[in-house]
Amino acid sequence: MDKARDIFARIWGKAIPTDQKQWKVIIMCILGATTFWFFTALNKNYTTTINYPLSIDYMGKDSLIAVAEVPSQVRLNVSGGGWNLFRNSIGIGVEPLEYELNNPAETRFLLGTSMVSAINDQVKTLRLNRVITDTLHFHIEHKTAKTLILALDRNIVPTASDHTIVGDININPDTVQVEGPASIISALQDTIYLELEQTQIDENYQDQVSLPSTETNLIWSTDLAEISFQVDPLVAVDREVNVRPVNFPEGYFLDPDQQQIRTRYQVPSSLKDSLLTVAIEIWADFNQLQPDSTITPRVNADHPYILNITLDPGQVEVSHAQ
Numbered sequence: 475m476d477k478a479r480d481i482f483a484r485i486w487g488k489a490i491p492t493d494q495k496q497w498k499v500i501i502m503c504i505l506g507a508t509t510f511w512f513f514t515a516l517n518k519n520y521t522t523t524i525n526y527p528l529s530i531d532y533m534g535k536d537s538l539i540a541v542a543e544v545p546s547q548v549r550l551n552v553s554g555g556g557w558n559l560f561r562n563s564i565g566i567g568v569e570p571l572e573y574e575l576n577n578p579a580e581t582r583f584l585l586g587t588s589m590v591s592a593i594n595d596q597v598k599t600l601r602l603n604r605v606i607t608d609t610l611h612f613h614i615e616h617k618t619a620k621t622l623i624l625a626l627d628r629n630i631v632p633t634a635s636d637h638t639i640v641g642d643i644n645i646n647p648d649t650v651q652v653e654g655p656a657s658i659i660s661a662l663q664d665t666i667y668l669e670l671e672q673t674q675i676d677e678n679y680q681d682q683v684s685l686p687s688t689e690t691n692l693i694w695s696t697d698l699a700e701i702s703f704q705v706d707p708l709v710a711v712d713r714e715v716n717v718r719p720v721n722f723p724e725g726y727f728l729d730p731d732q733q734q735i736r737t738r739y740q741v742p743s744s745l746k747d748s749l750l751t752v753a754i755e756i757w758a759d760f761n762q763l764q765p766d767s768t769i770t771p772r773v774n775a776d777h778p779y780i781l782n783i784t785l786d787p788g789q790v791e792v793s794h795a796q
Contacts, residue, residue: 652693
C-alpha cells in the first residue's frame with residue numbers, strides 16, 4: 475500500500491505544474507473550452523417552461539383602481555433556440571406580452587388558454603406549446619371618493635389623573651377626502667376617530683396626529699391633522715345640598731339629620747368660581763327603600779364639568795310617624 479501511494483504521488487506531482495505560466499495556459503484552455511461549449515449549446519433548440527412578462531392594459535384607468543396586484547407574468551411551455559431562451563431568462567430584449575382586458579371592473583379571472591392567440595401573435599422568437607398558467611385573477615373596481623369627518627373622543631383622551639379637557643377640541647382640518655375602490659370607500663364610517671400617542675397629558679395640547687389609515691389602496695387628501703385643546707387640573711369642592719324626597723307616602727319622611735348631604739365633587743380650576751352656583755339635585759326615591767329602611771340617593775349636576783361626585787353619607791334613613 476505504501477508503495478502504491480508513493481507511485482501515485484510521483485505521477486500527481488509531475489502532472490501538477492509548478493510554473494506560474496503553465497497555470498495561466500491551463501486556465502485559458504479551460505475558459506476557452508467552456509466558452510466553446512456554452513456557445514455551441516446555445517445554438518441548439520430546447521423545450522422548457524418559462525415565466526414570460528405580461529402587461530395588462532384596459533380602458534378608463536383614470537376612473538378605475540386595482541384592489542389586488544394585476545398579474546405581471548404568465549407561465550408558458552415553449553420551444554426555441556438556446557439564445558432566445560437565454561435572453562428571456564435574463565430579461566434582455568424581451569418585450570412584455572400585451573393583453574387588452576375588456577370590462578375590467580366586471581372581470582374577475584382570465585383563463586390562460588384564452589391568451590394563446592395573443593401569445594402566438596406577439597411572441598415570434600419562441601414556439602408556444604401550451605400555457606401552463608391555468609387562471610389569471612383580477613380585482614379592479616371603479617374609483618370613488620368620500621368626505622369623512624375627523625373627530626377625537628374626549629372621553630378616552632389620556633389626560634393625567636385629576637386633569638380634564640376644558641372647552642372645545644379643535645381639529646384642523648376637520649374633514650378629509652379619501653379616494654379609492656368603491657367597495658372599500660362605501661364600507662368606511664362617516665367619522666374617523668383620531669388617537670393620540672401621548673399619555674398622562676397634564677397641560678394644554680397642540681400637535682399633529684397621523685390619520686389611522688390601514689388600507690393601502692386609499693388616497694387621502696392629507697395624512698395629518700392638527701389637534702389642540704385646553705387641559706385644566708381638577709380642584710375639589712364641598713357643598714351641602716338638600717335631599718328631595720320622591721314618592722314618599724303619607725306618614726313617611728327622611729330623618730331630619732339627613733335632609734341635607736355633604737356633596738363633594740371636582741371641577742376644572744379655571745371654572746371653579748363660575749360653577750359654585752350650578753344646581754346640584756339629590757333625590758331619594760321611596761320606591762328604592764331597602765329592608766333596613768335606607769335609600770341610596772340619586773344625584774344629578776346640571777353641568778358637564780362637575781365631575782366625580784360623591785355623597786356623605788351614601789345612604790339616608792327613612793322614618794315613619796307612629
